[in-house]
Amino acid sequence: MTQPILEIDGLSKHFQLYEQNKLIPSCANVHLQVHTGQLTALIGPTGAGKSSVMKCVYRTYLPSSGRMIYRDGEDHSTDLAQASEHRMLELRQRDIGFVTQFLHCLPRRSALDVVCEPLVAQGIEREAARTRASALLGLLNVPERLWGVPPATFSGGEKQRVNLARGLISRPRLLLLDEPTASLDPPTTERVIELINSIKSEGVAMLAIFHQTELVQRLADRVVELTPPVAVSDILETCAS
Amino acid sequence: MKKILEVRGLSKIYGRGCPQCFESTGPEADTNICHHCGSVVAAHNVSLDLHEGEILGIMGESGSGKSTVVKNLFFDEAPTAGEAIFFDNAQGAQQWDMFALNAARQRWLRNHRFGMVYQNPHLGLNFNVSAGGNIAERLLMSDISHYGDIRERARQLLARTEVLIERMDESPKKFSGGMQQRVQIAKALATRPPLLYLDEVTTGLDLSVQARILDLILEIQQELRTAMIVVTHDLGVIRLLAGRTLVMKYGRVIESGLTDQILEDPQHAYTQRLVASAL
Numbered sequence: 001m002t003q004p005i006l007e008i009d010g011l012s013k014h015f016q017l018y019e020q021n022k023l024i025p026s027c028a029n030v031h032l033q034v035h036t037g038q039l040t041a042l043i044g045p046t047g048a049g050k051s052s053v054m055k056c057v058y059r060t061y062l063p064s065s066g067r068m069i070y071r072d073g074e075d076h077s078t079d080l081a082q083a084s085e086h087r088m089l090e091l092r093q094r095d096i097g098f099v100t101q102f103l104h105c106l107p108r109r110s111a112l113d114v115v116c117e118p119l120v121a122q123g124i125e126r127e128a129a130r131t132r133a134s135a136l137l138g139l140l141n142v143p144e145r146l147w148g149v150p151p152a153t154f155s156g157g158e159k160q161r162v163n164l165a166r167g168l169i170s171r172p173r174l175l176l177l178d179e180p181t182a183s184l185d186p187p188t189t190e191r192v193i194e195l196i197n198s199i200k201s202e203g204v205a206m207l208a209i210f211h212q213t214e215l216v217q218r219l220a221d222r223v224v225e226l227t228p229p230v231a232v233s234d235i236l237e238t239c240a241s
Numbered sequence: 242m243k244k245i246l247e248v249r250g251l252s253k254i255y256g257r258g259c260p261q262c263f264e265s266t267g268p269e270a271d272t273n274i275c276h277h278c279g280s281v282v283a284a285h286n287v288s289l290d291l292h293e294g295e296i297l298g299i300m301g302e303s304g305s306g307k308s309t310v311v312k313n314l315f316f317d318e319a320p321t322a323g324e325a326i327f328f329d330n331a332q333g334a335q336q337w338d339m340f341a342l343n344a345a346r347q348r349w350l351r352n353h354r355f356g357m358v359y360q361n362p363h364l365g366l367n368f369n370v371s372a373g374g375n376i377a378e379r380l381l382m383s384d385i386s387h388y389g390d391i392r393e394r395a396r397q398l399l400a401r402t403e404v405l406i407e408r409m410d411e412s413p414k415k416f417s418g419g420m421q422q423r424v425q426i427a428k429a430l431a432t433r434p435p436l437l438y439l440d441e442v443t444t445g446l447d448l449s450v451q452a453r454i455l456d457l458i459l460e461i462q463q464e465l466r467t468a469m470i471v472v473t474h475d476l477g478v479i480r481l482l483a484g485r486t487l488v489m490k491y492g493r494v495i496e497s498g499l500t501d502q503i504l505e506d507p508q509h510a511y512t513q514r515l516v517a518s519a520l
Contacts, residue, residue, distance in 0.1 A: 015506070016508075017513065018510035018513055018514075019510070019513060019514060019517065055505070055506075059499055059502060060499070060501045060502055060505050060506065061502065061505065061506045062498070062502060062506055062508065085485050085497075085498060085499055086242065086290070086292060088499060089295075089484055089485070089499070090242065106459070106481065107452070107481075108452065108456060120463070
């Protein structure tokens with residue numbers, strides 16, 4: 001049995017909001033593994049902390065406790081919960097991709113250049129990057145007349161496709177997908193499924209959130225179900241009674 | 242990524258200072274004025290690392306000490322305490338202990354290896370000479386002396402920063418605020434410095450001009466891989482430019498992290514309030 005590329009052990013995240021004087025639990029005691037060339041699906045109701053787990057792995061959130069061991073190409077292990085900021089930036093550039101639920105991108109850049117970003121950051125020539133970006137946007141059914149336009153005015157589904165194309169273009173070792181097909185039409189969803197299967201066979205490891213059980217059945221090698229964490233006030237009441 | 246700058250324990254006091262200055266100021270004391278001697282503690286114990294080609298944001302309200310940090314690092318002012326090492330990788334991996342250098346050596350670094358863009362163009366530009374002349378001044382200080390070469394390089398720089406070449410012989414005092422900032426950026430870039438300081442460069446400009454200046458800064462960073470420290474109170478600028486961010490209050494760094502983490506999961510009560518106040 002090979003070692004997992006990502007192993008999360010006892011991850012919890014809560015937000016301490018000073019202004020409201022509240023402690024908001026977001027996810028608690030999460031365990032999971034992601035393997036090379038496989039997809040681990042995160043399922044559970046809204047509020048179970050699925051996106052929080054992803055954001056902790058990407059370190060957009062600072063985990064409150066637990067370990068997240070990532071093994072890189074040279075077989076070095078890094079606990080993402082403790083990694084330095086520069087190490088995280090390096091991993092984001094080379095190893096870990098994140099397709100967030102909603103597209104966040106630099107304003108005033110054409111869709112094509114938004115998709116190119118990860119390649120350009122890795123030092124690939126812009127023209128070569130644009131060629132690959134065009135191919136991917138075509139594959140995801142984004143009409144060619146939109147490629148030169150900033151995505152700000154795009155529909156939800158079009159933004160989602162640009163977001164996916166940007167996440168898939170650089171073939172990261174570990175890809176985080178937060179509801180990648182949420183606002184796509186059935187034909188495009190099929191394309192995305194094909195794409196996910198194809199990058200899986202290339203060895204990309206994926207951690208993904210899906211809401212449709214059908215997709216989970218078709219794509220997931222492992223399934224992890226999260227339940228909403230217990231609110232702190234409830235714990236206090238239980239202790240008191 | 243190689244380290245280009247390492248700052249440790251940088252402090253700056255305005256006034257005569259006393260032994261109680263540091264303990265009687267800061268976020269807990271809710272002031273930066275020492276009530277024992279009346280000195281202002283503008284910065285205390287600021288440490289940071291900057292890597293090649295990276296943009297670091299320093300965020301905070303007016304008076305938080307963020308400008309003081311870059312002014313010290315550009316030798317506009319001398320720090321009260323602290324150490325800064327500049328790793329000059331182009332010069333055969335030399336290291337400079339910045340605050341221990343003599344004035345001539347500091348001037349050399351400032352003219353050759355660093356660039357600064359100020360909020361106030363009067364600080365960065367000489368309004369008695371033309372836009373082209375401003376760039377020529379900086380090139381002359383960095384040992385390029387052939388008139389034709391200087392003029393050609395000035396022309397290239399102004400074209401790159403989208404200043405109309407036809408106006409390069411006019412004084413920048415006749416330029417709009419956005420154009421003045423472009424000339425300042427061209428001047429700062431003249432010697433192709435590996436390290437650039439940007440102090441509130443878009444503050445006070447109208448939104449469309451801000452956007453184009455910020456786009457220009459990003460393009461330059463991608464083309465030249467210039468490392469930058471961007472000082473601003475504007476969360477939008479931080480979000481757009483900086484990969485990592487320091488948050489300062491009353492001269493202290495109260496929080497630091499990846500920019501998306503600072504904005505989405507701020508740890509300190511003050512940062513939470515700052516982020517919640519964004520429009």
